[in-house]
Amino acid sequence: MLRGGGLLSRPCYPARPARAPAGEPMSKQPITPRDQDYSRWYLDVIAHADLVDSSPVRGCMVLKPHGYAVWEAIKDDLDARFKATGHVNAYFPLFIPQSFLSKEAEHVEGFAKECAVVTHHRLKATPDGVIPDPAAQLEEPLVVRPTSETIIWHMYGRWISSWRDLPLLINQWANVVRWEMRTRPFLRTAEFLWQEGHTAHATRTEAEEEAQRMLQVYRDFCWETLAVPVRTGVKTASERFAGAVDTYTIEGLMQNGWALQCGTSHFLGQNFARAFDVTFQNSDGDLEHVWATSWGVSTRLVGALIMTHSDDAGLVLPPRVAPIQIVIVPIYRADKRDMVMDFVGKVRGLLGRRFRVHVDDRDNMKPGAKYFEWERKGVPLRLEIGPRDVENSAVFSKLRTQDGKFGLDVDDGLADKVAEVLDGMQQALLDAAVARRDAATFEVDSYDALKAGLESQPGFYLVPWKDDADNEAAIKADCKATIRCYPLQGQDAAAGRTCFYSGEPATHMALFARAY
């Protein structure tokens, strides 16, 4: 898609790779190498893996089956973790009365600039096409939810009256809309899918514990399932969620050394309870405002996944979230077809119950072409089965992240062996990501060192810091680095040190980085 100055021309999410020399079939077009142009590499990987397509509406993406399947795997795993911690799912409406958004002052300020607003309920045909019918204007405009705190707290006000109604632990899986100026697939889209947990508690302590508990759930999920080694921390006031008292975050570090906020968990204090007048009678008979949390992760996690593990050959998916964990590619000449396919059926039978297996039996493609396709799509393990393998009762195997192929004996605990191989890959991906992150994490104590470091070695920069929003803004304006968080671990190190920027006594250890 070279046009103009070599820039992407179609809407943000190319169905085809960003660069397409005329005459090259898509499958042979190279994925732009990471070290050449990281953001184009990202778009190329997504295009080659067929995860999304562009939308006629700017900033929106169509999640294609393979892309949606990755989200589904994320969703299924997280949903089980939410249930295991006592939460239940519910669903709140897409539309929020406009007036609700003005009830919590900071909340308004945070979201007002990016809300889609519905003003009419009917269209009218005109010679130039349909227009909103002027006669069908809504009395009160409706806001398409940018997040659901307001509608949920409105409802909680009706549901909560006694300490016996608490805690209320509800999650919803939903879409939200934030009218962003600039978008990138998965990382920032105008509409995205996410989950938002909203809980109500009788005490401050209980709510604070909930916010931290869910942060740990996110952390564990990222490490264990996505193999994305996120850091946990607290946001500064300027990066805090609009309306929160504290915002906790999980921050990942991508291969280009930029940080990515992967999820947040907020302690909301009594802000929303006051705004929506949600009170409960405690066991002493007194009326109190409830304490709240909210927490969410979104389809942005797919972006984190892509940018953490993928390589110049395309998408790499950890086995636990791979929609297809094993692809079987049969190889045969016409006279051997039945023999090979019978054996393929046997192997599928041995593996199909424990793994997500796909048999690629298309007969208009050569095996080699299939290999490249499934590698681009990030399938962790490929089994090649030809006449020779049938005779040996074995399969020829290739792991997405390893050079070389290896044989696996079909009659001797194949499924266990495959499980071992996939677990090994899952672990290897995490180890590699941790190693990359650690190699790109630095501790400096002067601002010059931060600025120089960000240029030569982008990454996480840990510094002693005196909490100060003005200085934070000045640094952001100067070198684009922001405080990703005050890490939960290691804050003791700030004691007795001076701020790397102001020279005043440090209050925190701060993690700086350039971020998406």
Added chain:
RNA sequence: CGGGGAGUGGCUCAGUCUGGUAGAGCGUCGGCUUUGGGAGCCGAGGGUCGCAGGUUCGAAUCCUGUCUCCCCGACCA
């Protein structure tokens, strides 16, 4: 909203300067042949050249207007 660029089959583009029957590669469809790392041959379908006016015997091409998209900046899970 400020600055830059682009709109031609599904995709990537040529053609526009210098007006004269709308093209190529890839993909798609059909047939034959092939299959242990990106197959080959033959054939077919597919575009009112973003839109609206104008100039002209004749407009993808020239003129005017307009819309949309992309990039950089301000905003952001």
